[in-house]
Each structure stands twice: as structure tokens, then as C-alpha cells.
Amino acid sequence: MPCIASIALALSLASAEPRSAHVTELTESVDPSRLRATVAKLVSFGTRHTLSDTASESRGIGAARRWLTAEFDALSRAPGSRLKHFEDRFTCEPGPRIPKATELWNVGAVLPGVDRARTDEAIVLVGHYDSRASDAMDAVSDAPGAVDDGSGVAMVLELARVMAREKPAVAVYFASVAGEEQGLFGSAHLARRLKAEGVKVLAMTSIDIAGNTEGQDGVKDNASARIFSEGVGVESDAQRRLREAVGGENDGGAREWARYLKRVGERYVENLDLWVMLRRDRIARGSDHLSFSKEGFPAIRLTEAHEHYDRQHQDVRVVDGRAYGDDLAHFDAPYAARLARALLASVAQLSFAPSPIRELTLGGAVSPDTRLRWTLPDDARIAGVVLYRRRADAVEWQVVSSHPRTDSLVLKNAVPDSFVFAVATVDGEGNESLPTYPSKLE
Numbered sequence: 001m002p003c004i005a006s007i008a009l010a011l012s013l014a015s016a017e018p019r020s021a022h023v024t025e026l027t028e029s030v031d032p033s034r035l036r037a038t039v040a041k042l043v044s045f046g047t048r049h050t051l052s053d054t055a056s057e058s059r060g061i062g063a064a065r066r067w068l069t070a071e072f073d074a075l076s077r078a079p080g081s082r083l084k085h086f087e088d089r090f091t092c093e094p095g096p097r098i099p100k101a102t103e104l105w106n107v108g109a110v111l112p113g114v115d116r117a118r119t120d121e122a123i124v125l126v127g128h129y130d131s132r133a134s135d136a137m138d139a140v141s142d143a144p145g146a147v148d149d150g151s152g153v154a155m156v157l158e159l160a161r162v163m164a165r166e167k168p169a170v171a172v173y174f175a176s177v178a179g180e181e182q183g184l185f186g187s188a189h190l191a192r193r194l195k196a197e198g199v200k201v202l203a204m205t206s207i208d209i210a211g212n213t214e215g216q217d218g219v220k221d222n223a224s225a226r227i228f229s230e231g232v233g234v235e236s237d238a239q240r241r242l243r244e245a246v247g248g249e250n251d252g253g254a255r256e257w258a259r260y261l262k263r264v265g266e267r268y269v270e271n272l273d274l275w276v277m278l279r280r281d282r283i284a285r286g287s288d289h290l291s292f293s294k295e296g297f298p299a300i301r302l303t304e305a306h307e308h309y310d311r312q313h314q315d316v317r318v319v320d321g322r323a324y325g326d327d328l329a330h331f332d333a334p335y336a337a338r339l340a341r342a343l344l345a346s347v348a349q350l351s352f353a354p355s356p357i358r359e360l361t362l363g364g365a366v367s368p369d370t371r372l373r374w375t376l377p378d379d380a381r382i383a384g385v386v387l388y389r390r391r392a393d394a395v396e397w398q399v400v401s402s403h404p405r406t407d408s409l410v411l412k413n414a415v416p417d418s419f420v421f422a423v424a425t426v427d428g429e430g431n432e433s434l435p436t437y438p439s440k441l442e
């Protein structure tokens with residue numbers, strides 16, 4: 001039974017994948033007290049409703065966005081920082097939940113990439129800084145939005161701080177966006193803008209509701225989180241026909257990014273279980289990743305495992321002894337820090353990684369062997385390739401094997417009908433690109 005033995009061996013190797021000292025150092029810099037301080041400051045604005053006051057210095061969306069702008073600017077001006085100020089302001093036209101033309105600001109920072117051949121590629125991280133009360137149009141009542149989505153904004157800000165001096169191959173956008181609760185308006189504008197500017201988003205993550213560890217289901221769990229990803233993204237008819245031919249419905253770009261985040265995140269954070277959810281979001285609910293999916297970018301959502309609905313989209317109140325509202329007391333900063341570390345490790349490795357392979361061709365149909373060949377990009381940093389393999393009934397990659405720099409592999413007695421394969425590139429430090437799924441048949 002040589003095949004079974006080799007799979008078992010490779011699985012044990014995969015679980016002991018080495019950590020990069022540099023990425024470990026970055027993850028250790030994530031500071032839970034900073035996350036908590038950011039969430040506390042955001043809560044202090046009372047409400048961050050999209051239609052709330054913009055003139056006050058202490059309350060409403062205007063004060064919140066000016067404070068966030070100043071925070072990102074301070075990170076850009078810190079000694080040794082490579083971050084650049086990033087702003088995306090626009091007027092949102094009237095529509096459902098936007099009664100009159102309203103100015104929205106997406107604010108953040110971008111860390112430019114250093115690979116001159118890849119200046120159009122980027123990784124995007126988004127948290128939304130607007131909040132809401134019970135009534136989606138109530139711009140006056142308190143809407144603290146500690147977890148939804150102070151947690152996501154705090155993580156984006158903290159990752160920007162930790163990565164500020166880094167020299168990734170591709171750009172990394174750290175964005176806090178507006179108008180999510182009114183209809184994903186900020187992220188929609190940002191995604192369309194990046195597309196219009198010719199930016200190729202390799203991987204986008206919306207961190208939204210990622211700090212509560214007491215679920216309404218009664219479960220207390222500070223060791224799990226969910227990654228939502230769609231299996232099939234925007235595709236042409238020709239792409240659909242090819243996907244059907246190669247069985248790629250579980251291997252769209254978002255799904256590969258979700259698996260990457262699980263694999264790398266769990267490698268760097270002990271006792272963390274990231275659930276790769278095989279759906280694009282919770283039932284009939286959404287977040288800013290959907291704006292990026294719509295533009296054809298691989299986009300996922302990172303969120304807590306057990307939500308508490310009394311603490312989402314609720315006026316702050318007590319009814320019959322039951323407390324409602326998204327207040328600071330239920331933001332678990334050490335938990336959020338662990339999620340931030342997992343995300344940071346994944347974003348750092350992907351941003352440092354060389355270019356992915358191009359045009360993976362799958363061959364071997366009606367034969368016992370799988371033949372894979374591809375085009376290696378002109379990137380001197382590629383030290384080797386990584387082959388991912390799983391049986392076609394599995395969710396996670398089961399065998400991950402490293403190979404020298406090559407542009408083809410033949411896998412004896414691996415019937416292509418029963419397995420799924422993808423190939424990534426890797427540099428000398430172990431930074432892997434996203435895996436490429438077959439886009440051609442022999």
C-alpha cells in the first residue's frame with residue numbers, strides 16, 4: 001500500500017511545517033492592548049452611523065473618520081515607516097438607506113510593494129468603521145459598534161503598524177471603509193476604483209465581527225474563527241466550461257485564499273481552529289468582501305465562530321434583565337489578537353512570496369498518472385514549487401510537498417479523477433504564493 005503510507009508521512013510533515021523567524025517576530029508584535037484601545041476610542045464616538053454628525057469633534061462619523069485618518073497618518077510618519085497615506089472620498093448618491101447625497105470616506109494606508117515587475121498587484125485588508133443601532137436609519141442613538149466592526153478596524157490598524165517597515169513584493173492596502181451597514185457602499189467604491197486603476201487584487205479579506213467569544217448558542221469559545229469564501233467567482237462562459245471539465249467548483253481564488261489563511265494562520269498561532277466555511281457568508285447576510293467578489297477579486301470574510309445577536313445591530317438597552325448592544329465589555333482583545341496574528345502571518349508570507357505559476361495544465365485523463373505542467377514566471381526569487389494535493393472528497397489539502405524549481409511533475413498512480421492538485425511557488429525563506437489551480441487541459 002505505498003500510496004497510503006506516503007500520504008500519512010506527508011501529513012505528519014505538513015503539521016510540522018517550519019515557521020519563519022521573521023514572520024514569527026511580526027506576529028509577536030501584535031498587541032492586544034492596542035486593539036482594545038482602538039475599539040474603546042471608536043466606541044467613544046457614541047455612534048458612527050453613516051448619516052450621523054460630521055461637525056462634532058467628539059461624536060459621530062465625522063469625528064471618527066478624522067481620528068482614523070490621523071492614526072494612519074501617524075503610522076506613515078513614524079521613523080522607518082514605508083506606509084503611504086491612502087484616502088478614497090466620494091459622494092454616495094441617494095438610494096435605499098441613503099436619503100440624501102452623502103460624502104463617504106475610506107481611509108487607511110498602503111504599503112508599497114518593491115517588486116518592479118508586480119507594481120499592479122496588491123493584497124487588501126478591510127474593516128468597516130461605520131456602525132448602526134436597531135433602526136438602520138437611526139443616525140442619533142448610541143451605536144457603539146465595538147465588535148461590529150471596531151474589531152476589524154482595530155486589526156487593520158494594528159497590522160498596518162506591525163508591517164509598516166516591511167518590504168513586501170506586492171502592495172498591501174490597510175483600509176477602514178465607510179457605509180457598510182447602509183449597503184457596502186465604501187467597499188464597493190474602493191473595489192471599483194482599484195479595478196479601474198488596473199490593480200490586480202491577489203487576496204482581499206474583510207475582517208468583520210471578530211472579537212466576541214460568548215455565542216448566543218451558549219458556547220464560549222476563544223480558540224475558533226470562521227473564514228467564509230465562495231467556491232466559484234465571476235467567470236466567463238469559457239471559464240465555466242473549463243471549470244466544469246476540471247471539477248474546479250471548490251477551488252476558486254477565494255477558496256484557495258481561505259485555505260491559505262487556515263494553513264499559515266494555524267501554523268503561527270497555537271490552539272487556533274480556523275473553519276473554512278464552504279459558503280460566501282452567513283445566511284442572507286454580507287460584508288465588504290462581497291464588493292470585491294463582484295469585481296472578480298478573490299475575497300473572504302474572517303469572523304468569530306459564535307456570534308451573539310443581542311450584541312449586533314441593537315440599541316443599547318436592558319429589557320427584562322436582558323442586555324442588548326455592541327459594547328466594549330464584550331470585545332475579547334486577547335482573542336482578537338490571536339486572529340490578527342493568524343491573518344498577519346498569512347498576509348506577510350503572501351506579500352513576501354514570489355510570483356505564482358501561470359497556466360497550470362492538467363493531463364492524464366483516462367490514465368493512472370497525473371501530469372502537471374506550467375509556466376514559471378520570470379522571477380529570480382522562485383527557489384522551488386509546492387504541490388498541494390487532496391482527494392476530491394476532501395475540504396483541506398491533505399498532502400503538501402516541496403520540489404526544486406521545475407515546470408512539470410508526473411504523479412505516478414495518482415488518478416486525476418480522484419484527486420485535486422494545485423501548484424504554488426516558494427522563495428528561499430518558505431514564503432509561498434497562492435496555489436494555482438489547473439486552467440488548461442492537456
Ligand SMILES: [Zn+2]
Nearest residue numbers: 148149208209
Ligand atoms: Zn459589520
